[in-house]
Amino acid sequence: MATLTVPPVPLNPRDDAIQLYKAFKGFGCDTAAVIAILAHRDATQRSYIQQEYRSMYNDDILKRLSSELSGKLETAVLLWMHDPAGRDAIILRQGLTRDFINLEAVTEIICSRTPSQVQHLKGIYHGTFLEYLEHNIEQQASGDHQKLLLACVNKPRYEGMEVDRELAAKDAKALYKAGEKKLGTDEKVFVQIFSERSRAHLVAINTCYHDMYGRSLKKAIKSETSGLFESALLTILQCAENPAKYFAKVLYKSMKGLGTNDTTLIRVIVTRTEIDMQYIKAEYFKKYKKSLNDAVHSETSGHYRTFLLSLLGPNH
Incomplete structure (x- = not known):
């Protein structure tokens, strides 16, 4: 359920473009007017506004917003102007190539999106930045964290609700053996199961794990792994559940x-x-x-x- 409120009667994107142009004109920007329009338009409407603005004023509204706004507001509005997949691609690009590498943001995007969303944004990433997402992950991430991110980006996963209970119990056992039962952790098993199983299946594994070993899989991850790898596993598990x-x-x-x-x-x-x-x-x-x-x-x-x-x- 979205929280975006849009006008009950769709407005003409051309009118919006004119109003925005007026808000930018003159000395200083009418920021309140810009927010009143853009914070109440959905992705499709925002895309139409960009097209209209370009055809009417021969100008890129994103560049215009960038020069009229500043600081945190500029960051938020510019990110908002994109459609979801394009926006995710931008967040990944910034997190992987800026002076300030943000692997937390990269982990959140890749591990919280559905497999089809990840495949879609992977294509957009390559089309926009002419580089492969996998290549940038290889450059910036390392170890098991890198392996898990690459597996999530490369492996298509089932997205339906059907679950094989026997396999879920088997997976729970494999994770127990690879983690809490042994000295040290066999991270390969965690990478494989967490990157290959559907969300519904991971929820079932979690239930089996609790029934079989009396503690939650989340606690096991926290005690057996650390850092960004732990954070990636928890993001996948928590986004599968809720x-x-x-x-x-x-x-x-x-x-x-x-x-x-x-x-x-x-x-x-x-x-x-x-x-x-x-x-x-x-x-x-x-x-x-x-x-x-x-x-x-x-x-x-x-x-x-x-x-x-x-x-x-x-x-x-």
Whole structure:
């Protein structure tokens, strides 16, 4: 369930382009007007606005936004202007090639998306940046973390709900033998099962693991693995069970303690608004007894705050 609110009667993208052009004109930018339009248009409408703007003014609206806005607001709005797969490709590219490598963001995108989404964004990545996603992962990630990411990017997986219970029990046993039962961990087994099994199957493995060994697979991962590899395994498992709960936790962590991790805050809000933000908000409130809107309100300010809160929709 999305939280994006769009006008009840679809507006003409041409009119939006004209209004945006007016907001950019003159001394200083009418930022409030820009937010009022863009924070209430879905991916298709945003794409039409870009096309209209280019044909009417012979100008790239993304470049224009970049020169008119600044700081965190600029980052958030520019990311928002893309469609989901294009946006994921940009986040991966930035996380893998910038001066500031962000493997947490890369892990989140690859391990939380469905296999078909990963295949789609892989194509877009290559088409946009003329480089292979696998090649960039090989350059920046290492060890078991690298192996798991590459396996997730390269192996098509079943996405249906059917589960083979016997195989799930067998997998649970294999993970136990590779992890808690032995000294040291056989990471290969974890990589194979977590990159090849469907989400429904992983949930079944988790249940079997608990029934057979009296503890959760999540605890086993935490005690047997560490660092980015642990984080990747947990992301895959948690997104198989309940993606909204996973993202609520990521948002909470981004605002916890001193200072806010705005990169994470922007990434999650912008990428989930049109997918499951209603569920994320519900999970956030359930776990942290505070609404996500209130948390974002207290951690942000100015037009940046207005933009994020517009995407989050009304505070329930």
